[in-house]
Amino acid sequence: MHKFDYIIVGSGLAGLYAAYKASFKGSVAIITKSLLRESNSFNAQGGIAVVTACDDDPQIHKSDTLIAGRGLCEEASVDILVNDGPDRIAEIIAEGMKFDTEGGALALGLEGGHHKRRILHAGGDSTGKWTTEFVISKVAERPNVEVFENTTLLDLLISDGVCYGVRCWSENEKLAAEGSDNGSEVLLYANHVFLTSGGTSAIYARTTNPETTVGDGLAIAYNAGCRIVDMEFIQFHPSALYQKDSTKAILISEAVRGEGAHLLDKRGRRFMVPIHELAELAPRDIVARSIFKQMQKDGVPNVTLSLRHLDSAKILKRFPGIQAKCKEYGHDLTQEIPVAPAAHYTVGGIASNLNGRTDIGRLYVCGEIAATGIMGANRLASNSLIECLVFANRAVEDSVQVGQALQTPHFDKKFCRDDANSEAYVALKSEISNIMNRYAGIVRSEEGLTKGLNKIAALKAQLEERVAARGGECREFYEEASRRLLTVASLIMTPALMRKESRGGHYREDYACADEAFAVHSVQQKGKDITTAEVNANCFNF
Ligand SMILES: Cc1cc2nc3c(=O)[nH]c(=O)nc-3n(C[C@H](O)[C@H](O)[C@H](O)COP(=O)(O)OP(=O)(O)OC[C@H]3O[C@@H](n4cnc5c(N)ncnc54)[C@H](O)[C@@H]3O)c2cc1C
Numbered sequence: 001m002h003k004f005d006y007i008i009v010g011s012g013l014a015g016l017y018a019a020y021k022a023s024f025k026g027s028v029a030i031i032t033k034s035l036l037r038e039s040n041s042f043n044a045q046g047g048i049a050v051v052t053a054c055d056d057d058p059q060i061h062k063s064d065t066l067i068a069g070r071g072l073c074e075e076a077s078v079d080i081l082v083n084d085g086p087d088r089i090a091e092i093i094a095e096g097m098k099f100d101t102e103g104g105a106l107a108l109g110l111e112g113g114h115h116k117r118r119i120l121h122a123g124g125d126s127t128g129k130w131t132t133e134f135v136i137s138k139v140a141e142r143p144n145v146e147v148f149e150n151t152t153l154l155d156l157l158i159s160d161g162v163c164y165g166v167r168c169w170s171e172n173e174k175l176a177a178e179g180s181d182n183g184s185e186v187l188l189y190a191n192h193v194f195l196t197s198g199g200t201s202a203i204y205a206r207t208t209n210p211e212t213t214v215g216d217g218l219a220i221a222y223n224a225g226c227r228i229v230d231m232e233f234i235q236f237h238p239s240a241l242y243q244k245d246s247t248k249a250i251l252i253s254e255a256v257r258g259e260g261a262h263l264l265d266k267r268g269r270r271f272m273v274p275i276h277e278l279a280e281l282a283p284r285d286i287v288a289r290s291i292f293k294q295m296q297k298d299g300v301p302n303v304t305l306s307l308r309h310l311d312s313a314k315i316l317k318r319f320p321g322i323q324a325k326c327k328e329y330g331h332d333l334t335q336e337i338p339v340a341p342a343a344h345y346t347v348g349g350i351a352s353n354l355n356g357r358t359d360i361g362r363l364y365v366c367g368e369i370a371a372t373g374i375m376g377a378n379r380l381a382s383n384s385l386i387e388c389l390v391f392a393n394r395a396v397e398d399s400v401q402v403g404q405a406l407q408t409p410h411f412d413k414k415f416c417r418d419d420a421n422s423e424a425y426v427a428l429k430s431e432i433s434n435i436m437n438r439y440a441g442i443v444r445s446e447e448g449l450t451k452g453l454n455k456i457a458a459l460k461a462q463l464e465e466r467v468a469a470r471g472g473e474c475r476e477f478y479e480e481a482s483r484r485l486l487t488v489a490s491l492i493m494t495p496a497l498m499r500k501e502s503r504g505g506h507y508r509e510d511y512a513c514a515d516e517a518f519a520v521h522s523v524q525q526k527g528k529d530i531t532t533a534e535v536n537a538n539c540f541n542f
Contacts, residue, residue: 002175003408004029004146006399007166007190009153009217012039013128013385014367015196016135018392022194023142025400029188031151031168033197033212036136040198040209040368041385044128045253045322047121049114049382050085052106056116058082065383068113068283069376070504071519072230075536077372080354081383081390088389089120097134098122110258111381112281119382125253125319131385148172150183153197153216154480156224157187159409162361163224165189169415169477185415189408192362192399195221196392199346199368200488201234204441205433207343208240208251214429215488217369221350222487226359228524229371229533229540230348232496233505235379236442237344238287239263241337242302243329247433249342250325252305254381256333257281259318264304264336265294271303285378285505288341292442295340302338310334341442345384347375347505348495351523353540356395359525362402366391373521373540377504416474425478428459432485440493445510449497456489494530495522 005026008015010033019028032038051058061082066073093099099120100107109119122130139145151170156163170176171183200215201207222228239257240249257263257280265271271294276282282290291303307315312334316323323333331337349371356364367388374387439452463486467479499522501515502508520532521539533539 001189002029002186003189005191006194007031007188007192008194008196009166010039010195010197010367011036011147012196012198012367012388013041013132013135014388014392015194016132016139017389018194018196018366018396019145020135020138020142021393021396022399023139023145025396026144026191028145029148029190030145031148031153031166031188033150033152033216035149036147037132038210038212039132040213041128041388042132043210043251044385045125045251046111046255047109047119047127047382048089048131048385049111049119049380050089050386051082051118052086052089052120053108053116053118056118058086060116061118064114065374065380066376068378068380070378070514071376072373072504072521072535073376074373074540076354077374080394081374081387084390084394085386088386088393092134092389095138097131100124109255110281111254112257112278112287113283113380119255119258121255123321124317125255125321128385148175151175151186153220154185154415154477155220156193156360156363157189157411158224158360161225162405163193163363164405164408164411166193167411167415169417182417182419185413187411187413191405192364192402194364194366194395195350195369196365196367197369199349200492201343201346203433203436203485203488203492204343205247205437206240206249206340207247208237208249209344214485215346216484218350218491219484219487221358221360221363221365222491222524222526224360225526226363227351228348228491229351229521230377230495231346231491231524232499232522233347233375233377234343234440234492235284235345235347235505236288236341238284238291238341239305239339240342241326241329241331242340244301250329251344252322252337252339253319254284256305256307256319256322259315260310262306262309263287263291264306266298266300283378284381285507289442289507291339291341302340304336305339306336307334308336345379347377347379351540354394355398356391357398362405364395364399366395371540373535377506414475415477415480417477421476421478425482428463428482429485431459432456432489436489436492440496442507444496444506444508446497446508449493453490453493453497456486456493460486491524494524498522498530
């Protein structure tokens with residue numbers, strides 16, 4: 001029997017930092033779907049929002065976060081983020097993390113929605129890579145952490161509302177049954193399970209996320225009974241490189257606009273100037289929607305990001321990684337590049353209290369998968385990496401209070417896998433992604449969302465018919481993966497249909513204004529009708 005004190009699902013910053021911290025409390029297993037470095041965290045560019053300058057203050061960071069969150073932020077969570085953030089950063093700097101400096105002091109960038117320069121960055125535009133590599137190096141120093149790559153979470157082992165471990169499919173030679181060609185089902189047990197498997201944006205056709213980010217953990221937790229909050233709020237990043245005939249969307253960090261880049265329409269005019277006082281640095285939802293509308297107005301698939309007027313040497317020094325990507329696709333960042341919005345960040349997630357606890361005992365969540373209420377209806381740029389550090393640390397500290405599980409119940413294996421079914425999965429994934437882009441994208445409507453939900457229901461019925469016709473004893477890997485995608489699609493569209501207003505990352509063309517009646521969280525729980533919860537009313541306190 002494989003048993004650990006902690007199982008961490010996912011190897012993004014939330015998972016890695018939780019693993020590092022947990023390793024001081026007991027043994028740790030990290031399981032990750034693909035390779036250790038395959039995560040949004042690794043790809044993060046712009047930086048980490050945290051107060052370090054003496055002319056800045058956590059209260060200003062809080063105020064910026066609340067403004068971006070459009071009335072749905074849980075203030076207690078935001079207070080923790082802005083006040084604990086500087087401590088976490090001081091700690092990792094003391095342990096050896098190197099952020100970029102200027103004249104001996106931390107270099108501070110500016111991003112959309114921030115009223116102060118407070119964005120720490122590393123390696124220029126490779127903050128995610130540098131920070132993740134740093135935490136990986138700390139994890140590697142710990143003798144009691146085992147990493148299992150190519151190991152996919154399939155389900156949680158739950159008995160009487162308590163989580164005792166995970167059911168996964170592993171192609172990792174340390175775990176998979178000997179002689180199995182395409183891996184095998186493995187049960188791993190732990191005193192505490194941390195779900196840090198990230199968001200859902202790769203369920204959209206055009207996304208900045210890697211293909212692993214399709215919301216597995218979210219669907220699994222929903223099926224296990226966790227409340228799922230605010231899933232209608234999807235952040236579409238305004239500026240991802242546009243490439244004809246490709247859904248791959250390379251992110252052009254907001255920090256590029258922070259350095260002064262201009263967004264131009266097809267006539268070369270700065271169309272953001274009359275729209276918002278912060279122009280190109282207005283909050284993300286406003287910039288993304290304005291670009292989308294400008295593209296529709298001009299009948300073009302992209303707008304232009306122009307850096308011609310900026311100091312090329314400075315741009316090349318600050319954004320070497322982005323320039324390398326641009327060059328790969330035949331563009332030059334110091335001149336003009338075509339950009340269009342892409343699905344980027346999942347604002348909602350699994351309901352979590354201030355210490356990462358969920359509706360299920362011994363199951364913690366942190367990072368993008370968690371709904372702590374920090375992001376409200378829209379994430380303030382660069383607030384997510386710092387959320388990973390702050391809340392992973394809190395969850396580990398909390399787990400110590402919970403202590404060890406007394407007795408582990410017995411769980412049977414249930415899964416099989418037929419790789420001949422992977423093609424059907426890929427086709428279904430593409431169909432779902434197109435539905436999401438078309439009906440649950442930047443601009444939504446009652447008619448579109450109803451159509452989208454009906455299409456998802458029809459695909460689900462077809463899938464279940466195929467499953468029934470197959471018969472058999474086992475739960476098939478690809479059928480289960482297909483069910484998860486359909487669940488996630490429905491978890492996004494159901495509250496989007498309910499929310500008859502526009503707010504943050506959710507825009508309805510049929511209800512274009514915010515409506516105070518909807519200044520509430522949406523809450524979904526399996527077997528129950530969708531409902532709402534008041535903001536700042538301890539609804540996540542359990
Ligand atoms: C291109 C890009 C740039 C960004 N830039 C910034 C930035 O500058 N600053 C900022 O604050 N935020 C940024 N963000 C957002 C930020 O990167 C993410 O919100 C954050 O990294 C999420 O961290 P995480 O640990 O929760 O999840 P992730 O980093 O997404 O990691 C999730 C992990 O879970 C694994 N996983 C998924 N499903 C399973 C499964 N079924 N079984 C096992 N493992 C699984 C994945 O493989 C991955 O290892 C950016 C995002 C993108 C996409």
